[in-house]
Amino acid sequence: MGESADQINQKETCLTLREICFQAVREHYAALGIQAVIDLPTPLIKDLLLHLTVCQLDELQPALNKRGISTHAGWIGILQEMRGLNHAINFHTEEEAKQEVMRILFTLIFYGYSSQFVQKNITNLNTPSFLLTAAKCIKYFLLDTTVESLTADRRHLLKLLEKGIRTVCVSKCMDLSDRTTDLFVLHRLLDHGVARKVVMDVQCSLMLSWILLHRGSQFVSPELRCLMQKKMATCNLQAYSASADRASCSLCIRTAASEDQDDHIPCKRLKLDCVEEKESGKANRSVDLQVLCQSFAPSEGPSAGACPLGRIESLEIRKCRSDSFAVLNNALPTCFYLRSLTLHSIATFRDTDVLGLAKALKQLTESSRCSLTELSISILPYTGLVEFLLDANPNLTSLHVEIQTAMVGSRLLLHHPGAEDPDMPELPLEKLSVKVAELQQTDLHFIRTVLRHCPHLTSLHVAGMRLPTGSSQNLLLSTLSGSNRLLTSLHLEDVKLSDCLPEILNLLRDCKLEELRLNDCRLLERWSDKQESLHQLVTALKMLPSLHTLSLAQNRIAKHVCVLADLFSGPSPSPLKRLNISSNFILPAELLEFSKRLRRHPPPQRLTLDLRKNPGDRDPDTWSSALQKLQPFCVSLVEEWSSSNTMADYISNM
Known part of the structure; x- marks a missing residue:
């Protein structure tokens, strides 16, 4: 009624x-x-x-x-x-x-x-x-615009931030030639606090040199050294004219009496001191951080001795250019505490910069004190440079590379000594991510060679491997089945797999996957009987008792979505916790039928269901009814969708 x-x-x-x-x-x-x-x-x-x-x-x-x-x-x-x-x-x-709420709101306020x-x-x-x-x-602090209040009425906030901030993002260039609150706050977070990760979101090689100096490297860039010498001259003049004003110079340069006279004139060459300060006996700290501290907070500066120096264990440079490489490649050989390095640019890196990076990594590795195990770099001009990076640091456990194939004529004619060596050493890689626009058969051969020499690989992400017409990715999947049986996370994106169903099923039988993402792989494109083929895939997925995350986004599953409800049917339902079927052109009536089937065989635990970028507005009432039926056993992730936007429809149909 x-x-x-x-x-x-x-x-x-x-x-x-x-x-x-x-x-x-x-x-x-x-x-x-x-x-x-x-x-x-x-x-x-x-x-x-x-x-x-x-x-x-x-x-x-x-x-x-x-x-x-x-x-x-x-x-x-x-x-x-x-x-x-x-x-x-x-x-x-x-x-x-x-954490996300607090991070956003703290920055805004x-x-x-x-x-x-x-x-x-x-x-x-x-x-x-x-x-x-x-x-x-919060664990993440954005150093942006003015932070003067942290040295005045909000000083109590700085004390709290020192105790909790793990990552500092620098998004502005700082004036190293004068006393600044920015330098003081950065010093307090990196040296007095617990921050061990620095994100450079600004193009400033001088700032990069200052950050690395003595927090992981002994290298002093020529620009920074010249600036230091100018400040030293200024400090000496102040000391001569009025010794009482000496403390006002917040970046006073401390020099050892035993240093060569050549070091006191404008520097025209690079200087790399590969021996740590405590071992060399030189008081070569270029910035007197104690003076900097006491100039802003005299009562809190240490009464004796120097300020502590933090250790940068993770460095991310988001706008990496040749001048950044110039500093980094000279600094790396003594970055003994660096564990993770991320270099990103919207433009393709130059061969010479990447080869310089490989040389610096090799020097660091040969020091026997190297702790760098994670490397992420984008964008490389071609795949061959990856081998140079792997050879430079054979201890890497995590590697992420993005490759945008350059014109063949722009490549240097390089021959790596081990490029043709079938006896490539076993690599300790556990995580590998390769994103590339278009591969040649030789590039695919190299990637398969790397995979065969990574028996400990647990996570693999491959994106954008578009092979020439007539080629197939079945060799890649066969390599994974035979050589990488420890995989727990596999993410294939923009990789055509419509002719690889037998290899996919074979891989699922031989692995222990916990996460599987097959996004934009055109799975159903060549299947003659899409319903039956999808059912075979579902049956194989149900046999994985460890699988908790599955993504089939952008595969145009559409009306065949109901088959996925069978993941939870029968005596051995899938233990999935997250299912992503976004961007599959699933219409409201099809989602309603899916929800009815899922209601008959509900997941054993609450399921996070990603339904974004599906045309629910074609029939809002039916779509809403389907979501209501899913609510008792699903957390549905949805967004507003406008089918009148032809581009949105096109993307969903891809």
């Missing part, structure tokens, strides 16, 4: 009163106290989470966790409000979601940036209590 008008009005009235009560708790939270909220029934608390402020959520989280209640829904709700309906939120734990969410919640966010709460949570 249908509901009467009175019943409907009564429900709407109850919902309105419920909302009013939630808002009252939010507004009078301080007067009510934590215990009043904790004592509420669990279902009521879960609904209340979506109405609390950031600080209230943070304060309640420990007590709620003790009751077995997660604040995940509250943090996700805040992220959805900040980003809008067009962005699906995919954070699986409350801590991940909380601290630097005074505006957003609709901030304007709406300005009363609760633009307060000292919020910044303190966020500063205790």
